[in-house]
Amino acid sequence: MTVDERFSRDLRETLKDRPLGVRNEIVTGPVSDWAADFSHTEPEWAADPYPIQDELRQRCPIAHTERFGGGWLPTRYEDVAAVAYDTERFSSRAIIMSNFRPPREIAPIGGAPPISSDPPFHHHARKLLLPAFTKAAVARREAATRAFCHSLIDSFAGRDVVDAAHDYAQHIPMRVIADMLGFPPEDGPRFREFVENALEGVNSPPEERVARMEKLFDYLYAQIRDHVDNPRDDLTTYLINVELGGHKLSPEHVAGTMGLLLIAGVDTTWSAIGASLWHLAKTPADRARLVAEPGLLPTAMEEFLRAYAPVTMARLVKEDMRWNGVDMKADDWVLLSFPAANRDPAQFDRADEVVIDREVNRHAAFGLGIHRCVGSHLARMELRVALEVWLERIPDFGLADPAAVTWSTGQVRGPRTLPVRIG
Amino acid sequence: MKVRIDSERCQGHGRCYDLAPELFGEDDEGYGHVLGDGAVPPDGERTARLAVSNCPERAIEIL
Numbered sequence: 001m002t003v004d005e006r007f008s009r010d011l012r013e014t015l016k017d018r019p020l021g022v023r024n025e026i027v028t029g030p031v032s033d034w035a036a037d038f039s040h041t042e043p044e045w046a047a048d049p050y051p052i053q054d055e056l057r058q059r060c061p062i063a064h065t066e067r068f069g070g071g072w073l074p075t076r077y078e079d080v081a082a083v084a085y086d087t088e089r090f091s092s093r094a095i096i097m098s099n100f101r102p103p104r105e106i107a108p109i110g111g112a113p114p115i116s117s118d119p120p121f122h123h124h125a126r127k128l129l130l131p132a133f134t135k136a137a138v139a140r141r142e143a144a145t146r147a148f149c150h151s152l153i154d155s156f157a158g159r160d161v162v163d164a165a166h167d168y169a170q171h172i173p174m175r176v177i178a179d180m181l182g183f184p185p186e187d188g189p190r191f192r193e194f195v196e197n198a199l200e201g202v203n204s205p206p207e208e209r210v211a212r213m214e215k216l217f218d219y220l221y222a223q224i225r226d227h228v229d230n231p232r233d234d235l236t237t238y239l240i241n242v243e244l245g246g247h248k249l250s251p252e253h254v255a256g257t258m259g260l261l262l263i264a265g266v267d268t269t270w271s272a273i274g275a276s277l278w279h280l281a282k283t284p285a286d287r288a289r290l291v292a293e294p295g296l297l298p299t300a301m302e303e304f305l306r307a308y309a310p311v312t313m314a315r316l317v318k319e320d321m322r323w324n325g326v327d328m329k330a331d332d333w334v335l336l337s338f339p340a341a342n343r344d345p346a347q348f349d350r351a352d353e354v355v356i357d358r359e360v361n362r363h364a365a366f367g368l369g370i371h372r373c374v375g376s377h378l379a380r381m382e383l384r385v386a387l388e389v390w391l392e393r394i395p396d397f398g399l400a401d402p403a404a405v406t407w408s409t410g411q412v413r414g415p416r417t418l419p420v421r422i423g
Numbered sequence: 424m425k426v427r428i429d430s431e432r433c434q435g436h437g438r439c440y441d442l443a444p445e446l447f448g449e450d451d452e453g454y455g456h457v458l459g460d461g462a463v464p465p466d467g468e469r470t471a472r473l474a475v476s477n478c479p480e481r482a483i484e485i486l
Contacts, residue, residue: 130452135437298441302477360476368479372434377453380441 004228004240006251007221021102022331024069028203035060038073040097040312040335041203046409053340054352062326068097071314071333072326073340077364079324080341083315083334084368089323090315090334091118092371096411097314097333098202100209112260113253115371122370124244129257132180132235135377141176142381148175149389160423161400164281164390165415169273170266172386176378177265181258182234183223190219194259195267199410220255220262235261261375269379271310271414272365273386279304279354280391281399281420286356291395294388300356301383306363307354309339312411313367338364339413397422424463425486426471428455432482439483443470455482 031037031044034052039045045052056063057075065071074080083090093107094100095115102111110116114125131137152171156162174188197204197212204212227236239254249257280287290297313336317328328334342363345351349360366373373379399405400419408416426446428439435453439446446467447455463471463485475483 127452130435134451134453135440135449359473362477362479362481364479366436366479369434372436377437 006248006254007224007228009251021100022069023206024099024101026099026203026205027067035063036065037067038063038065038335039067040073040411041409043409046407046413049339049413050343050352053337053343057340057344062324064326068099068333069101069331070329071097071335072317072328073335073337074324075337075340075344077341077344077347080336080338080364081368082324083336084313084364084371087119087122087370089318089321091318092116092122092315093118094316094333095314096199096202097335098209100206101316101331109253110256111252112256114257114374115260115264116256119370125253125257126370126374128239128242128244129374132238133374133376133378135381138378138381141179141378142385144179145172145176145382145385146389148172149386150393153389153393156394156422161419161421163418164277164420165270165274165418168390169277169386169415169418170270172273172382173266173269173379176269176382177262180235180265181223181261182227182232182236191262191266194219195263198263199267199412200408202410216259216262217255220258223258224251224254264373265375265378267408267412267414268310268373268375269382271408271412272305272308272379272383274415274418275308275310275413276301276304276383276387277390277420278399278405278415278418279308280387281397281418282402283354284398286354287391287395287397289356290387291391294391296357297384297387297391299358299361301380301387302361302363303354303356303358305365305383306342306348306358306361308414309342309363309365310412310414311365311367311373312337312339312413313371314411335411338367394422424468424471425461426457426463426474427461427484427486428457429482429484430454432480434480434482436479438477438479439474442477443467443474446471447474461486 031039053075061076063073093110094102108118108121114122117125152168174191178185178188194216231237315334317332319330321328343351366376397420400421404419406417433454439455440449448458450456
């Protein structure tokens, strides 16, 4: 048995040593003016953010809010791209816009490297992960993913109505990421709680958020200790053993990266699969065409990713500055809406329409610049296989109750309740 | 016709090797690279243009 003292200290002790960050007053409730008081956490935004973003792009392309301690929302592709590329003036030390700013001292590593990291550290932390997530590497998981999708559909036998988000979409990335990290497959449903707290609970009281975050890290530390005792061929053992600049990673880095892969690996793909099935359930012509022309699916899938991009990121402004006509202050949030960028008519023809055979599609669903989603090849494989298997097994389906569809709140948007009639 | 990837811009989205696998491949970290000398056969010009017009980082050039 290996003794690895990095993980023997109690996690809560480690967290206690962290410098304190800054909290602000939590403001919730109906938005008075989207240009001056926007909030991505209100039900109106969750239900349908696109008309709000389209209107802002026309009227006030860089919207502001005093909520969350102050922040900005650019809605033009050009501005979103400029922020994504400008790592000198916009920091990733926090990437979830909430009511808490972590201390500046945690840069350039951040709490969940490499997504929370800035250059130059970012490059090295990211390089450790890239080989496990290439197209060739994730292709080795395709057969198991396909078999799992079939088993989910087998479980629908005898039912006329199923929940495509709850009974299908969510389980696929949970199973895949549990396999990659080497977590017990039956733990998948527990991940939902971790995801919801990290991404949807941003306006919960801080004590509650901290307590829930500790639950996630308790889980991750238990998995790490199990892997220290029983090393195996998976990402957890890899992160425990890998070296960066001649040293093994700090325990916070190992656990932070595992937390990132778990959270970012689940809700994003779950949302992309769900939104694609939602579109097909309510658009019989597109559904019939994809059933008749399965070869069009890779092209159609990119269009679903453009039109229903699940992920919005955030940055923190580094120093006071005048930026593209607005006065940004140090530590203001910038909500980096890839969904808004993807529907900018200055960048895309027929930007507000879903065109499943769109040939020119430089969408930004996986981000732009150095923080391009490290799991994009994995997500594309899961999305393609999930849709192929569904369309092969259930070519004819429709929304059972359009009013019953619900969407997640916050920076990752996708259906969370999606009843479809399959019988 | 020849294709070239600007490795300063490429972030490994992989649209080029998805859409035109006869012209582009991925390296061990997922970044795109041009296969051979980048020469595009006459029947490959359409897919070359498709790769260019789907690269989110605008990292591919046609020479």
